[in-house]
Amino acid sequence: MKTLLQIIEIIKMIIQPITSVYSFFQKKRLNRKIEISQNDKFINLVGNDFKNKFIVPNLREIYFLMETGIKTNEKSIDKYINFKNYLGKNYTWEQVKLAQSHLDLEGDDIKIKISKIDRISTNIIIGISIILFLVGFFSFICLTNSDIQDIRTTLFSFFVLIFPMIGGYMLMNNVNSTIVARGMEKWINKKINKSDKN
Secondary structure, three states: OHHHHHHHHHHHHHHHHHHHHHHHHHHHHHHHHHHHHOOHHHHHHHOHHHHHHHHHHHHHHHHHHHHHOOOOOHHHHHHHHHHHHHHOOOOOHHHHHHHHHHEEOOOOOOEEOOOHHHHHHHHHHHHHHHHHHHHHHHHHHHHHOOOOOOHHHHHHHHHHHHHHHHHHHHHHHHOHHHHHHHHHHHHHHHHHHHHHHO
């Protein structure tokens, strides 16, 4: 099991630099927009009306995106802040961003909406992922305990371990947003039930 966790950590270490480079260039571009909009000559050139109706809301959107990773319009920013504050607990902006595809912004407050298909497919994918992890792990144990220890068997046992685990990891990543949204939904329902009892 320790080997399995180490392999998953290695996969994360390989993927993380790629996302870091993308994030770096995105923040650099957004910082440039902020610098331009804070230029006094630029603000005097466009006028106060344009500044209040476009530049200030645009700056709020950019800053919110830089800090949270959530791309939204200026009117929804307060909804997101209230939603995260209502969640409390240990929920972070990263988790709110993960669950973003399941958040309904139509009303005054953000509501979590997870379709029945998403719930069912998430359960199926979690089951398949666990099976893939177990198949890879037990195949690896069987192959490493065999008497034949040539290079071909060693490589085969390595691939028998890696491919199912990578497949399971990728499947779990695909339903991560639904898993986080379900956790938030349970937490909110628990808070509502607790307040109803009081």
